[in-house]
Amino acid sequence: MADTAPSAKLTFEGAQKLLAAAIAKAKEINQPQCICIVDSGGFLLTMGRMDGAYGMSVETALRKAQTAASAIQRLRDMNIEPSILATSINCIVGQRLVRRVCHECCRPAEPSEELLESLLIASIRSESQFVEARGCPACGDTGYAGRTPIFEVMTMTDELSELVDAPTRVIEQMAISQGMSTLRESGIALAAAGITTLDEVRRVVGGKRRATRGFAVAS
């Protein structure tokens, strides 16, 4: 499908539009050529040009994946040929939710060295507005009120397509070298803006290692 061509600037919002367009096109021709599933774990996978053996139906099996890059391994585990993956995946989006800090009671705070180290933060920008959660009647003494998403968008480039049968670590390193922001980085950016806390980011994505609770891969 011409309109599902990967874009280096594809964002989560862009992926959602891509998803809607692909589904509309599939309905229009009554012959799904694209598999796009969003599941409750917040994982979105778009697969276009599935006009081969896999293309005539939408499957809803769920698999757990820790990261966007590891989603490819999960698809390989489902015996999908690497050649099919290389030509059909447009992008993989991971989403997690972090709690928004309560602005009735939060206060500015310098992150501890231990916290910075655990989140692999080498330095913080001077304009950062880190806060810490406290608790008040407005937030039920939790220190937080509401939630907001953090994203990891891995757009499949030519280089990544050539790595679909490579170890997950290699795929992820290539994606990062090409500009992919990880869930951790997305969360840190929100914390630096005073929207959530670094403690909350660490709780959600884990410290010094990738998230262990995994988000689901749909295929």
Ligand SMILES: [Zn+2]
């Ligand atoms: Zn509060």
